[in-house]
Amino acid sequence: MTDWDRIERLLGHDTLNQLAQKTVGVVGVGSGGGYVALALSMTGIRRFILVDDDVLDVQNIVRHVADSRAIGQPKVQAVKDLILQRNPNASVQTVQGRIEDHLELLDEMDVLVVGVDTEGAKFSLNEACLERDLVAVYAGVYERGEGGDVVIIRPYNGPCYACWANSLREGHISPAPDGSDEEMDYGQRRPDGTLAGEPGLWLDVVRVANTQANMVLNILLEGTKAERQLPANTVILANQALEILEGHITPPFSAEWVNIVRDSHCLVCGDLQSQQSELSLDKLLKDQKGKHHE
Numbered sequence: 001m002t003d004w005d006r007i008e009r010l011l012g013h014d015t016l017n018q019l020a021q022k023t024v025g026v027v028g029v030g031s032g033g034g035y036v037a038l039a040l041s042m043t044g045i046r047r048f049i050l051v052d053d054d055v056l057d058v059q060n061i062v063r064h065v066a067d068s069r070a071i072g073q074p075k076v077q078a079v080k081d082l083i084l085q086r087n088p089n090a091s092v093q094t095v096q097g098r099i100e101d102h103l104e105l106l107d108e109m110d111v112l113v114v115g116v117d118t119e120g121a122k123f124s125l126n127e128a129c130l131e132r133d134l135v136a137v138y139a140g141v142y143e144r145g146e147g148g149d150v151v152i153i154r155p156y157n158g159p160c161y162a163c164w165a166n167s168l169r170e171g172h173i174s175p176a177p178d179g180s181d182e183e184m185d186y187g188q189r190r191p192d193g194t195l196a197g198e199p200g201l202w203l204d205v206v207r208v209a210n211t212q213a214n215m216v217l218n219i220l221l222e223g224t225k226a227e228r229q230l231p232a233n234t235v236i237l238a239n240q241a242l243e244i245l246e247g248h249i250t251p252p253f254s255a256e257w258v259n260i261v262r263d264s265h266c267l268v269c270g271d272l273q274s275q276q277s278e279l280s281l282d283k284l285l286k287d288q289k290g291k292h293h294e
């Protein structure tokens with residue numbers, strides 16, 4: 001039995017009802033995505049679609065919401081069980097597979113949590129979300145968990161994930177709120193397109209994932225009194241002292257907000273795309289690899 005009385009007092013009856021009607025998709029329920037799904041189930045959200053092709057391994061146990069009792073189970077099943085322990089009335093659809101093979105699931109989601117860490121899957125999701133006008137929240141964790149970033153991508157209202165990643169990972173941004181032109185210096189991508197991430201401690205991953213979960217909640221609270229106004233579309237979290245903005249050390253546990261704008265020449269969401277029928281993911285990935293080899 002779950003008692004929602006305190007959450008109802010906090011959010012209000014109507015808002016809690018509103019949350020209960022929404023469906024959150026979580027693609028990738030590893031160390032970050034698994035946490036996001038469980039945390040959101042404890043806010044009153046109760047409809048989930050979980051997608052992940054992986055099985056819980058002994059090595060995951062120190063970096064996952066599920067523990068050794070779930071070793072050998074599909075991660076989607078392990079996370080579903082945890083959600084149902086918190087809320088037996090939750091409705092959790094699970095798919096053990098790759099999202100690229102199940103893109104039609106996106107049609108049923110009100111918001112998407114991107115918990116995968118391969119850039120290829122992120123680019124596929126990006127295009128699928130643009131086609132469906134689906135808002136997505138992406139998170140990335142930096143090397144050794146030193147920090148991470150979270151961004152809300154609203155189709156054709158701001159950057160898509162492709163031009164966002166290009167802009168941020170290349171360091172071309174204007175920090176909010178003053179819009180001055182400082183250089184970024186952090187978390188570059190490796191030539192294979194993934195973030196240069198070595199395993200970090202779960203508590204560092206979770207700080208990023210918790211922000212991602214909170215941003216998803218905030219999207220679903222839009223129009224209610226509980227909604228918080230965010231100053232920009234991207235937050236960069238420092239777990240260690242990080243030089244996120246050139247010449248300025250961001251201390252541990254603090255954060256910088258930056259606003260990334262849409263690139264009108266973006267191969268995915270740029271203005272030229274309206275005249276071109278074919279989106280070229282291959283070309284995009286090739287382009288970006290090229291830049292990193294320079």
Ligand SMILES: [Zn+2]
Pocket residue numbers: 159160161162163164262263266267268269270
């Ligand atoms: Zn774009």
